[in-house]
Amino acid sequence: MYIHEAIYDIDDLVHENLHIHTEFSTCANREMTIDNILEAAKKTQLKMIALTDHHHPPKVGIIDRTEEWFKNRKKRKNNEPVTYLEKVEFLRSKLEGQELPFKVLVGAELSSYDIGKFSDTDEENAALDYRLYSCNHYHLKYWVQPEDRSLNSYVNRCFENIEALLKAKRADCIAHPFDGRYLMKRIEDDLGEDVCKFSAAIKDEQIAKAMELSKLSQTAWELNIPVVLRDPDFHRRFFNIGREIGVVFNIGMDAHKLVAIDSAAHADELKKILL
Numbered sequence: 001m002y003i004h005e006a007i008y009d010i011d012d013l014v015h016e017n018l019h020i021h022t023e024f025s026t027c028a029n030r031e032m033t034i035d036n037i038l039e040a041a042k043k044t045q046l047k048m049i050a051l052t053d054h055h056h057p058p059k060v061g062i063i064d065r066t067e068e069w070f071k072n073r074k075k076r077k078n079n080e081p082v083t084y085l086e087k088v089e090f091l092r093s094k095l096e097g098q099e100l101p102f103k104v105l106v107g108a109e110l111s112s113y114d115i116g117k118f119s120d121t122d123e124e125n126a127a128l129d130y131r132l133y134s135c136n137h138y139h140l141k142y143w144v145q146p147e148d149r150s151l152n153s154y155v156n157r158c159f160e161n162i163e164a165l166l167k168a169k170r171a172d173c174i175a176h177p178f179d180g181r182y183l184m185k186r187i188e189d190d191l192g193e194d195v196c197k198f199s200a201a202i203k204d205e206q207i208a209k210a211m212e213l214s215k216l217s218q219t220a221w222e223l224n225i226p227v228v229l230r231d232p233d234f235h236r237r238f239f240n241i242g243r244e245i246g247v248v249f250n251i252g253m254d255a256h257k258l259v260a261i262d263s264a265a266h267a268d269e270l271k272k273i274l275l
């Protein structure tokens with residue numbers, strides 16, 4: 001598990017990028033090999049990065065497509081399914097013996113796909129340095145939707161999901177907590193083209209209550225830079241409520257390509273939006 005102290009100085013916060021997808025994630029560019037990610041990070045002032053590939057429930061299976069990994073898989077005699085733990089071992093073996101000017105956390109973007117339902121086993125959870133959970137990947141087929149497909153019921157569902165996750169004490173951070181983009185196809189009558197309508201429907205008290213709970217479970221909230229840039233009004237509110245309550249924010253670029261490794265490139269935009 002990983003948590004740092006509460007930091008509200010943006011210049012300090014952007015020394016981390018705790019949300020990077022490798023080529024294991026099918027949504028990431030092929031250029032996102034471990035070696036390329038490390039080379040790109042060496043050219044920045046980053047002090048800490050986290051590798052966070054998607055983790056889906058067992059019925060969906062792990063999604064992997066690394067060339068080197070496939071070669072290793074072919075060596076398996078009895079065609080046993082590959083486990084996520086083996087993948088974690090593979091990532092660690094790639095990092096072994098490397099002299100790097102920053103720390104690398106081997107993590108995952110885990111799925112809290114229904115209230116109190118998590119994609120990972122306790123053993124997998126314990127094997128990770130950084131447990132970043134998505135609570136709102138509503139665009140995925142397996143994600144459980146509320147029965148009533150209205151804006152308000154999705155707002156309530158988001159908080160029910162986050163609160164169950166916090167109480168389960170298995171998360172280091174919550175990824176892109178209130179990104180309305182994943183709801184576009186679910187409640188398009190309410191949102192239309194404006195995904196910020198989702199976060200605008202969230203009340204300060206709801207955020208504050210969940211944030212109080214996050215202090216007890218020592219869970220951070222992600223400042224997901226692409227989402228912050230898309231929805232500045234909400235994130236100014238979100239950041240300032242968090243600062244008042246004293247929660248921990250982690251920076252994540254949700255990097256799917258090498259140019260998105262460096263969080264510091266957005267420091268000035270973040271300051272204008274959040275402060």
Ligand SMILES: [Zn+2]
Binds near residue numbers: 109134137175176
């Ligand atoms: Zn995500």
Ligand SMILES: [Zn+2]
Binds near residue numbers: 109254
């Ligand atoms: Zn992601």
